[in-house]
Amino acid sequence: GAAGPGAGEAHHDDVRMRVVADHVRSALMLISDGVRPGNDGRGYVLRRLIRRAVRSMRLLGVDEAAMPTLLTASKDAMKASYPELETGWSAICEVAYGEEDAFRRTLAAGTTILDIAVASAKKEAGRTGRPLVSGKSAFELHDTYGFPIDLTLEMAAEQGVDVDESAFRSLMNEQKERARADARAKKTGHADIRVFRELEKEMGGGSTFLGYTESSAEATVAGVLVGGVPQSVVTAPAEVEVILDRTPFYAEMGGQLADQGTIRLADGGTVEVDDVQAPVKGLHVHRGTLTEGTIAVGEKAFAQIDSARRLAIARxxxxxxxxxxxxxxxxxxxxxxxxxxxxxxxxxxxxxxxxxxxxxxxxxxxxxxxxxxxxxxxxxxxxxxxxxxxxxxxxxxxxxxxxxxxxxxxxxxxxxxxxxxxxxxxxxxxxxxxxxxxxxxxxxxxxxxxxxxxxxxxxxQAKEHALVSQLSTMVGGRPEDLPERVESLMTRLKDAEKRLAAAEQAALSARTAGIVSDAVRVDEVRLASANLGSVGSADAVRSLVLDARSRLGDSDPAVVAVGAVVGSRPVVVVATSAGARDKGIRAGALVRTAAQVLGGGGGGKDDLAQGGGQNPEALDEALRAVAEQIKA
Structure with missing residues (x-):
């Protein structure tokens, strides 16, 4: 292959092809071994392999999906030594093709945002002398669009721009720490985890869980905390965390929500339990409200779960x-x-x-x-x-x-x-x-x-049955006839909408001649402008504008600017002739001026553009602003 400093782009292409060959083969074997794309461990390695292969193919000029071709070729080359590739092929290609499709969507969304960030960095470099994409921009790409930092670094470097990776790592660490803090707060509440470890050690192994066979149990209070601080005695009312030596309460884990219920104390106290966590493996911490009496360490208790709720969760x-x-x-x-x-x-x-x-x-x-x-x-x-x-x-x-x-x-x-x-x-x-x-x-x-x-x-199911009965009554048929009746109604509705749209378009077309004949001279430009009022769609306005422009001719300087209200929102469409564009008049610029008056935005090409806003009452003012800009 091409090599050396004089090889130029041929050398880069050679490297990319080697990357593709190596990464596709490695991805094939990992998927065959049961690894699936993910965000950590082997799953993340697999994800990066596939993504880098896809990215390399794009740099080689291949924009369509490449995995169906590449993965098949790799499988055919290796199946003699690894026959399991053939037998598991449907599952392998399903995983690889799905990951490529997902990454292609990520690239489509994130590349535009990265290009904006790179352009901004280059603009800033005019003052600072060093193009640098901010850590905040890199973090937003990762957090919002799933753009991995290694891809951001690689794509920015290709355009001669650095990325503030240390700031990105700092923001990532802040996010991870917030997530860890939330998880710790869920498990430990306000207490230091060391408090629970000490309790677990004192108990000689934590709480004995009886919930597989029992819904209630006698127990002894092994610990009580208020605000994360151990207490020997607590008096109602108080938010407490209670540790029992044995319990029927299931602590939230493995996707199953915690039990709720009641702990009744020997001296008359009552704790309404609304959550149970296991901050230390095997130690069940019952969180709830001491509603009456007192609770003391060493006191006898009777723990009772909400059996109906437990059964519903078990189902x-x-x-x-x-x-x-x-x-x-x-x-x-x-x-x-x-x-x-x-x-x-x-x-x-x-x-x-x-x-x-x-x-x-x-x-x-x-x-x-x-x-x-x-x-x-x-x-x-x-x-x-x-x-x-x-x-x-x-x-x-x-x-x-x-x-x-x-x-x-x-x-x-x-x-x-x-x-x-x-x-x-x-x-x-x-x-x-x-x-x-x-x-x-x-x-x-x-x-x-x-x-x-x-x-x-x-x-x-009962609600669905009631809804089907109601709809059947409305359309006048039996429930089993409902799909056919609804399909018939939808067909008739669509036909009516088409006829209505055609009638509206015909009515608007009839107004085109009047709009053209009412065109006025603004310096050397003919301006045909009108406020149509309420119309059914923006497409109808565009069709009228294009028709009016063709009637005015393309060689003479001409501008068509038409406003309307679609639904409750104002719309402005502007078209320019070739003659007008030769004089530097651009449809996109005119639309932006009108949209600013309407309290919105817009844009488009030099010959045709569309915009809108929030204030339909300002349409006439927006059209006057277009005329003023042409005059200027």
Whole structure:
């Protein structure tokens, strides 16, 4: 290949092609090994490999998607030595193509913003002598558009501009520290984490959790905190954090919300518990309000959870496992869990997948889960060695750290097996049904399914039934005829809208001759100007303006400026002839003047531009401003 200082761009292209070959091959093997693009660890390495390959192809002049060609060529070259590439090809290409598509969208959005920042840096360099993109601009690119800093550095360097990387790192650290502080505050409240570690040590291992089998339990108060400070005795009313030696309360973790309930003290005190956290592993901290009496360290207590709420959450948690399994069956084994939330009568499941699910896939997941629910499958749990759990086929959350012994939750025997510390229903018949509300993107390569569970699903189904009945009555047909009736109404509505638009366009066209004949001379330019009042669309105004310009002719200096109100907002469209442009009159500049009067903005090309604003009452003034600018 080209090399040496005299090779110039040929050398750079040679390097880029080597980068592409190496990175595509590495990405292929990583995906084959089960790695998925992400923001940390191996996932981030994979993401950077794919992104750098795509970026290099763009610098080589290839703007269309390149992975379908490159990845296929790499697979064909290596499949003889690695036959698993062929067998897992559909999953591999799905991940790689999805990541490339997402990055191409990021490039499209972020490149324009970066170009503006680079131009600003070069302008500032005229005064400071050193082009430098600010750390704030780099941070906004990363935070708003997903533009990684390494890409910002690389693209800025290509244009001879530096980036204030230290300021960017400082802003990133501030953001991370805020996130860590929020997480710590959620777990520890106002207390120093060392306070909880000391309590856990004094207790010889923290709280004993009884919630898998018990909804209430006798206990002893091992610690009480107010405002993060340990107390020996507290009198109501007070916001307290209570540590018990044994508890049926589940602490929020693994996507499952915490239990709520009541702690009743031997001497008559009552604590209403609204949250439970585990700032130290195994130590359950009950947060709530001491509503009456006192609470003292060493006092006997009786802890009772809200059983109805726990059951509603358990229904959601078991449903989450079932949605995960159905997702693997209907979509792909590579649609792995990225997070979840299990709350009363509602569940949220996040998973890694490169594209939106099809409608039949979403309905298929719902139907599959509801079919299995009706079979009343047994839900069992077992504590076993981590290696034995994996050998049994239990699914684990990718990147999660597990101990030597893990709890495996099984549904229907071997149908669904997951490592899980949460609470579940004893059998799927306790759930009833689920109703999938929808599926959406929450980030690059991560999707989310939202669903209602149990009573929530039944309530949603009842509302849907009532709505269908109401719509059926309105359109005069049976529920099963509703789609056909609505489609017919929509077709008629669209036809009516087309006829109305055509009639309005004809009416406006009829006004064109009058607007042209009323054109006035402004110095050497013929100006045809009019306020049309209220119209149906800006497109109709543009058509009239173009028609008027053609009637005025292109050789003589002529300007057409027309205003109208579309909806409740003013619109101004300006067109200039070639003769006017030869005299330096630009449509975009005239529109900006008019839009400023209207309290808005606009722009366009030299021959045709459009703008708008907030104040329709100022349309006549805006058109006069156009005439004044032509005169000037």
């Amino acid at each position: 959601a948690h078991t449903s989450t496992h079932m949605v995960h399994k159905a997702l693997h069956e209907i979509v792909s084994d590579n649609a792995t869990q990225a997070g979840s939330e299990n709350s009363p009568s509602r569940m949220r499941f996040d998973f890694r997948h490169g594209s939106a699910l099809a409608g039949d896939q979403i309905s298929g997941i719902e139907e599959r889960v509801n079919a299995r629910l009706s079979e009343d499958l047994a839900v069992t749990d077992e504590v076993m060695d981590i290696d034995a759990a994996r050998a049994a086929g239990a699914m684990a959350l990718f990147g999660e750290k597990y101990g030597k012994e893990v709890r495996v939750v099984s549904i229907g025997g071997d149908w669904s097996k997951e490592l899980c510390a949460g609470t579940h229903v004893p059998s799927t018949g306790h759930i009833g049904r689920i109703a999938v509300l929808g599926e959406s993107s929450i980030g690059s390569g991560v999707r989310r399914i939202d669903a209602l569970v149990g009573e929530g699903a039944y309530g949603y």
